[in-house]
Amino acid sequence: MxxxxxxxxxxxxxxxxxxxxxxxxxxxxxxxxxxxxxxxxxxxxxxxxxxxxxxxxxxxxxxxAVPLDEARAAVAEAFQREVVAAGTGPDPAPDPGPAGAVDPAFEAELVKARAVYDEAKGMVKGLLEDVRLGRSLDGERAVKTVDNMVDSIVRNQDALTSLTRLKSFDDYTFQHSLNVSVLTLALGRHLGILKDELRRLGIGAILHDLGKMRVPEEILNKPGRLTDEEFAVMKTHPLHGAKLLMDTDAVPDDSATVALNHHERFNGRGYPRGLEGMSIGKFGLISAIVDVYDAITSDRVYHRGMESHQALQKIYEWSKTDFYPVYVHKFVQCLGIYPVGSVVELDTGEVGVVCRQNRADLIRPVVRLVRDADGSLLGRPLDVDVSEPDPRGDKPFARTVQRTLDPGEAGFDAEAVLAPASRGKAA
Ligand SMILES: [Fe+2]
Missing domain, CATH: 3.90.105 (Molybdopterin biosynthesis moea protein, domain 2)
Structure with a gap:
């Protein structure tokens, strides 16, 4: 047992x-x-x-020793009580309109966000390659790309964020850099950070692992656990990264602190400097949470990524030691328990994609249904509000999210489902 x-x-x-x-x-x-x-x-x-x-x-x-089920139930209960039930607090986002309707700002932004995301993907890939090959860093291109990302996040946070759910893999380091920057911007905005500072945070986040390009490829891409010596080499990447950024004119100096401090831990057990508590600084504290979240939700050669709900609960469990708890709460509130783009199965047997958070109740988002209770594909997707009461009064709610499914196993393209053209009318 x-x-x-x-x-x-x-x-x-x-x-x-x-x-x-x-x-x-x-x-x-x-x-x-x-x-x-x-x-x-x-x-x-x-x-x-x-x-x-x-x-x-x-x-x-x-x-x-406590049996696994009991231990899990205790963490889940504390997570629910301390984080989920605490609600979202004041949200810096504009009011998304009446509950139940899909946010028009999200739909309008999704197409633009896709273009911004694809552009950023090309930029990060090129930039990491340049550093690997010893070419100079095109800081200005990075700054321009991050400006577009900040604008997208400020217009509507969920659109760009939803694209980080759909991980198509060729190279982990660049996909990770990109997703960390998107999620860091979302959390930064949720913390009320204003545009100019958000931009400096985002530039640091998209380049946070740049120092890995100074780590030999056989260590960086080793399909297994590193030896102590290899791990020691890997641990130099924050210092290399910070130096590369400090030496690049177009990159603001405080952006380099993201690269430098993203592996520091709140209890002082991180690296490279073993900083403790608030001395890690706002940028370091934010990026540490997002970096681990993206790492544990990603598939690697040797381990399978966790689904988001489970990962958020783990981050919460580790917030007792590793992370600044206030920011962990904010991160959960910002992503939601079922982040936009998650494929979910409801207690009715229906399957759909989360298309909007319910800021008043994080476990009751708006879901765009794709399959009916029998598993058949619907002719047109249908938006349902999971916070709607059961019309017959048999149970408190007509629908409840039962579990999340792997987007790759859902049998449909979750991003296409969120595209504006596919929207159906709610019943
Ligand atoms: Fe890192």
């Missing part, structure tokens, strides 16, 4: 199933491991891992 245990209760002979930290942050070559020495327990503690999951069928048990 899988159980959760505090690190103080970890003993030799226990089998660790999951270290309960982002996969890139723990010291062992494999993510599952039998604890064989006191030194290994010390290593776990030294990485400030506070709780791990053990498998009692493959190693020692403990009376203080």
């Amino acid at each position: 899988i159980k959760k245990i505090r690190v103080e209760d970890l003993e030799i002979g226990m089998f660790v199933e999951d270290f309960n930290v982002p996969w890139m942050d723990h010291p062992f070559m494999t993510s599952k491991k039998k604890i064989r020495s006191a030194r290994e327990i010390d290593q776990v503690r030294a990485h400030d891992i506070r709780e791990v999951y053990i498998n009692t069928d493959r190693g020692k048990d403990s009376a203080r």
Whole structure:
């Protein structure tokens, strides 16, 4: 049986199933491991891992270990109470109009956002290649691209953000750079950061991993866990990145702090400098959350990405140690529990794509239905408000989101579903 245990209760002979930290942050070559020495327990503690999951069928048990289901339910309950039920607070976005209707600003922005996203994709790819090949950095092109992204996010946050859900993969580093910048801008805007500062934050975010181009490719793209020596080389990328940005005229100096501080952790256990708490700075605190969120929701050769709801809950769980909790709450409020673009299955059996957040109740978004309860494709997609009460009064709500589905497995193109032309009339 899988159980959760505090690190103080970890003993030799226990089998660790999951270290309960982002996969890139723990010291062992494999993510599952039998604890064989006191030194290994010390290593776990030294990485400030506070709780791990053990498998009692493959190693020692403990009376203080909590079964997985109970542990998950406790985190889910705390997440619901502390974050979800707290609502969104004042939203800097313009009023999106009456609840239940799809936000016209979202639809109008989606086409523009796609063009901005594609342009940014080409820019990031070219720029990373330039740095890899030792060519000088075209800072002005990056600044121009980020200006367009900021304008799109300010017009409507959800349009550009929804495109980060649809991960088409050829190269992780550039897709990650792009998605981190989009989500960082969304969070920054949600925090009330004004346009000029938002722009400086976005430039830093899109270039935050530039220093990775100074890491040898065999380490950067190694399809497995890094050795201690390789990890030490990898950990130099924030310093390389910050230097590259500081040396580029068109890039504002404080943009470089995103590259420098995105791996710092709130408890002081991050790198490269081990900064603690607010000394990490606003840009570093914001980008740290978004960087981990995008990493754990992305598929890699050796691990499958988590779906968003699960990832947000994990980030919340880690906010006790790694992240600034206030910004974690804001991030959840900004994305929503089911971010726009998520493919969801409802308790009615219907399947659709989340097309608008409900700022008053994060678990009840507006969903564009694509399949009916029998699994048949609808002739035209239909927008339904999941906060609508059940007309027959049999249950409080007519529909409730049951789970999210992998967009790749949904059997339809989620982005095409959100395109304005496909909208049907709500029943
Ligand atoms: Fe990084």
